[in-house]
Amino acid sequence: MSDSHNAPEATRPAAPASAEPAGQPAHVPGVSVRHTRAKGEPRFPDGPRADPAGSHFERRIRSFQPRRSRVTAGQADALQRLWPKWGLDIDGQRVIDLAELFGNDNPVVLEIGFGMGEATAQMASADPGTNILAVDVHTPGQGNLLNLADQNGLSNVRVGNGDAIILLREMLTPDALDGLRVYFPDPWPKKRHHKRRLIQPEFLDLVATRIRPGGIVHCATDWEPYAEQMLEVLTAHPEFENTRSDGGFSPRPDFRPLTRFEGQGLDKGHVVNDLLFRRVQHHNQPPTGA
């Protein structure tokens, strides 16, 4: 944790949506925005920043592969229009007041790696009393989720841009979260890449400090060796207990929709496993949250 953790600052105030810069053509549906900006200009002047935490935190193993993907005109429009209102750059430089970010005191669940965000939007719509802080580094997905939130009138979703580990470590206070969702994290199947897997003991150490006692960590994967690893490290961690009395995997709960990545795995015949673990309430701890 940095020292900034002790001195919370307010979140970035919402900037007014800006008009198209002079000389810049408006976004044309179906046309990639990649070619509409001059060299050196930011991709989305009012949208998510490229690499918001900069090189400051970069000398570490990352659980994602930075990739440059085409952003559709609709996604670009959402990023420009809605990012100032619902977006959060994960720069690691300030502590977030979640009640201020969402405009209410409702419980907050962090989702790491929402992909294109369809499942996130469905879950937000089905449970408006829960706020979802959805984080990914994937720009088209950020635009897609902003669009889905807008089209479905969802006020309980905020979209984070950057590495969720920096968010957890530098920008959230202890017990700030009511839950964590990690659906189909990158499986990193090659042995030399296993160190990049998100669900590891050190990651759980960090998560345990940010989820209130009683809060749920919900993971799902279609990669069976990773499912076994998840079960092993979650079971071994003293701060978490399996919600299954038999100590095994859970069936997919009704409240979790099928995700895009899951669909691709099922098409290949993969077996999907869910894991739901509860943050332990120690006897000497006062109860927190709901």
Ligand SMILES: C[S@@+](CC[C@H](N)C(=O)[O-])C[C@H]1O[C@@H](n2cnc3c(N)ncnc32)[C@H](O)[C@@H]1O
């Ligand atoms: C395999 S995709 C799954 C997407 C979605 N949950 C689904 O099931 O369709 C995993 C996603 O996690 C994101 N991701 C991985 N590590 C991350 C991290 N540390 N912070 C934020 N996003 C991360 C990747 O960018 C990617 O979009």
